[in-house]
Amino acid sequence: MTPAVAVLVSAGRHPASDRARRADRDARALELALRLSPPGNLHVIHAGDPREPALRDYLGMGIASLIVLDLPPAADPIPALIEYLKGVRPQLLLAGTAAEAGECSGLLPYALAQALDAALAADIAEVALAGDRVDLLQALPRGRRRRLSAALPAVVTVGSAAPPARPFAFGPARRGRIEIVGAAAVPDAERAQWQLRPARPRPKRLKVATGGSADERLRAATEIAPGRGRLLVDPPPIEAARAIWDYLLAEGIVRS
Amino acid sequence: MTIRRDPRAELERRRQRDAPAQSATEPSTARLRRDPRAERAQRRLGGEATPPPQPSSAQRAREASAGERVGAPGPGPSPAPRFIDAPACLILAVPDLEAGRLTAHDRDLLGAARILADSLSGGVVALACLEPAAPADDFGSAGVDRLLPARDAVFAGYAPEAKTAAVLAAIERLKPRHVLLPDSAVGGGDLARRLAVRLGVRLAANVQRLAADEIACRGDGGRSDILRRPPLIIALAPEAAEPVTGARHEARALDPMAFAAAPRLVDGGLAAIDPNAVPLKEADFIVSAGNGVTDWNAFHTVAGVLGGAEGGSRVVCDAGLLPRGRQVGASGTLVEPRCYLAFGIAGAPQHLQGIARCERVVAVNTDLHADMVKRADLAVIADAQAVMPALARLAREKRG
Numbered sequence: 324m325t326p327a328v329a330v331l332v333s334a335g336r337h338p339a340s341d342r343a344r345r346a347d348r349d350a351r352a353l354e355l356a357l358r359l360s361p362p363g364n365l366h367v368i369h370a371g372d373p374r375e376p377a378l379r380d381y382l383g384m385g386i387a388s389l390i391v392l393d394l395p396p397a398a399d400p401i402p403a404l405i406e407y408l409k410g411v412r413p414q415l416l417l418a419g420t421a422a423e424a425g426e427c428s429g430l431l432p433y434a435l436a437q438a439l440d441a442a443l444a445a446d447i448a449e450v451a452l453a454g455d456r457v458d459l460l461q462a463l464p465r466g467r468r469r470r471l472s473a474a475l476p477a478v479v480t481v482g483s484a485a486p487p488a489r490p491f492a493f494g495p496a497r498r499g500r501i502e503i504v505g506a507a508a509v510p511d512a513e514r515a516q517w518q519l520r521p522a523r524p525r526p527k528r529l530k531v532a533t534g535g536s537a538d539e540r541l542r543a544a545t546e547i548a549p550g551r552g553r554l555l556v557d558p559p560p561i562e563a564a565r566a567i568w569d570y571l572l573a574e575g576i577v578r579s
Numbered sequence: 580m581t582i583r584r585d586p587r588a589e590l591e592r593r594r595q596r597d598a599p600a601q602s603a604t605e606p607s608t609a610r611l612r613r614d615p616r617a618e619r620a621q622r623r624l625g626g627e628a629t630p631p632p633q634p635s636s637a638q639r640a641r642e643a644s645a646g647e648r649v650g651a652p653g654p655g656p657s658p659a660p661r662f663i664d665a666p667a668c669l670i671l672a673v674p675d676l677e678a679g680r681l682t683a684h685d686r687d688l689l690g691a692a693r694i695l696a697d698s699l700s701g702g703v704v705a706l707a708c709l710e711p712a713a714p715a716d717d718f719g720s721a722g723v724d725r726l727l728p729a730r731d732a733v734f735a736g737y738a739p740e741a742k743t744a745a746v747l748a749a750i751e752r753l754k755p756r757h758v759l760l761p762d763s764a765v766g767g768g769d770l771a772r773r774l775a776v777r778l779g780v781r782l783a784a785n786v787q788r789l790a791a792d793e794i795a796c797r798g799d800g801g802r803s804d805i806l807r808r809p810p811l812i813i814a815l816a817p818e819a820a821e822p823v824t825g826a827r828h829e830a831r832a833l834d835p836m837a838f839a840a841a842p843r844l845v846d847g848g849l850a851a852i853d854p855n856a857v858p859l860k861e862a863d864f865i866v867s868a869g870n871g872v873t874d875w876n877a878f879h880t881v882a883g884v885l886g887g888a889e890g891g892s893r894v895v896c897d898a899g900l901l902p903r904g905r906q907v908g909a910s911g912t913l914v915e916p917r918c919y920l921a922f923g924i925a926g927a928p929q930h931l932q933g934i935a936r937c938e939r940v941v942a943v944n945t946d947l948h949a950d951m952v953k954r955a956d957l958a959v960i961a962d963a964q965a966v967m968p969a970l971a972r973l974a975r976e977k978r979g
Binding site: 335336338341420421422423424425426427428429430433434436437442443444445446458460461462463464465466467468469470471472473474482513516517518519520521522523525527528533534552553554555556557558560561563564565566567568570571574575576577 | 678737739763764765768769772773775776777781782783784785787795796797798799800801802803804805806807808818824825843844845846847848849850852854856857858861862863864885886916917918920939941943947952953955956957958959960961965966968969970972973974977
């Protein structure tokens with residue numbers, strides 16, 4: 324039996340041009356689902372406006388149909404998605420780490436994992452199904468990767484470290500079917516109380532020395548920050564190598 | 580004819596004139612003397628009569644070592660600690676702690692917690708999830724009033740579920756007003772969302788600015804700021820607040836946290852990656868070559884054995900000995916690895932700019948007076964051609 328795999332997609336916005344597009348991380352999540360072997364029984368789901376032009380971009384990636392839970396813009400998508408997913412019972416649910424419009428808190432996959440009683444893994448770059456388990460590769464800062472494994476069902480959020488999504492083609496985008504499913508709209512009461520303001524970029528923090536005399540502050544600003552300085556002068560190569568190795572080991576840079 | 584001034588007589592006259600006014604408060608001396616004990620008592624919030632506990636000898640030793648540290652000039656003597664005995668409310672901060680140490684993001688987080696605590700006349704509690712043997716970092720200088728340790732072997736690896744259980748138990752025990760976490764992808768950000776759904780509350784993610792009555796979260800794909808009341812769970816963006824400097828807090832250790840979790844994720848450990856496939860800017864460990872390197876086979880070998888990304892100075896990249904993408908410095912890449920191992924690099928100002936944000940620098944150079952040697956945490960005055968093969972051989976031996 325092929326496991327049911329669900330992908331949640333949202334309408335994105337280009338950060339520079341502000342044009343409607345497929346959300347980058349959601350498209351990467353769909354890419355991971357399309358690369359799965361054996362390919363699961365794929366459900367691609369969007370909660371929101373079915374007339375959104377960006378949804379055609381996902382169909383252009385080569386999927387036959389897209390399910391849209393028809394919701395007004397002010398509605399909370401979580402109850403409608405939980406309701407629908409309880410019918411589908413996906414073994415694996417993929418979504419981008421955060422949307423590109425709206426609150427962008429990235430809370431939705433967590434809420435769904437809680438409702439579906441599934442394991443959750445964040446910021447995943449690779450997914451492989453292995454029987455009733457899923458093997459994952461999690462992206463860490465500084466280019467590191469961690470192997471994870473979880474029993475199905477599992478919810479996986481996909482970050483920018485995942486392979487880039489395939490380009491979309493115009494023909495499949497036109498041919499693809501959008502299936503509209505009615506859903507109960509629950510208004511988002513808390514969101515109505517928020518105030519929105521255009522974001523301004525924050526200046527990058529500068530390292531400013533404080534305290535000490537003016538002379539010390541000037542020297543801190545203009546001179547090289549000295550290290551804590553252990554100095555070995557003309558040691559034999561073996562001794563030098565041992566000193567460097569011990570230092571790297573003590574600081575946890577290398578493991579023996 | 581001018582009369583000569585008599586400063587001593589003038590001073591005497593002035594003293595006599597001022598004396599009646601001052602004598603009411605200061606009977607003996609004109610100059611006010613400091614009373615450190617009274618000052619400390621005044622600083623205590625919710626001050627009651629109990630004398631302040633003297634800093635322990637370990638704490639004093641820590642202060643002394645902090646004062647001696649070479650680096651950016653701090654305020655000469657270490658600041659007097661600040662005690663908060665009866666906080667009106669608690670702010671729980673959960674730092675990420677990389678190998679038991681506070682990251683830069685964690686220090687910003689504790690600075691933000693300090694702002695909230697001070698405006699609510701509360702105290703900052705930090706929950707430190709550590710391995711049983713790992714030493715705790717210096718939380719007092721980062722602005723922590725109480726330290727809540729949670730020690731368990733699972734925290735050696737990746738254990739988001741155990742950490743969630745620990746924070747939930749801490750929330751249950753302390754009833755904090757706010758819980759602050761760093762909004763990092765697989766650390767605090769993940770934890771904050773797990774907590775929010777477990778508690779059934781809505782979190783404030785990617786918070787850029789915070790005060791006791793209003794916070795600004797960046798939403799809408801970075802185009803808008805959402806202004807709202809601060810909720811229970813707050814996930815803070817990097818550099819959203821200034822870290823605490825020039826103040827020492829108590830960091831009194833509370834009873835360790837007990838918790839129980841049923842983990843579903845199995846940690847398979849870090850995967851081996853090709854360090855040179857990672858962009859140089861993100862590299863964790865860089866082995867770099869300069870004009871002092873002539874044995875390139877030995878350089879590539881030692882970089883490969885140590886598992887470091889290769890970097891180079893402008894001179895070697897200009898000469899075509901390393902690709903241009905590997906150049907470190909003002910006209911190349913500004914790198915920020917945890918460790919930078921430099922072979923035969925003298926340290927031109929442009930190169931030192933490139934490594935300004937490196938945490939640790941190891942330099943191997945023949946010139947004792949090179950700027951790189953001044954910058955280095957460990958400097959070896961020797962020929963790189965002799966040290967590189969020896970280091971590669973040693974690393975192979977140690978790894979077996």
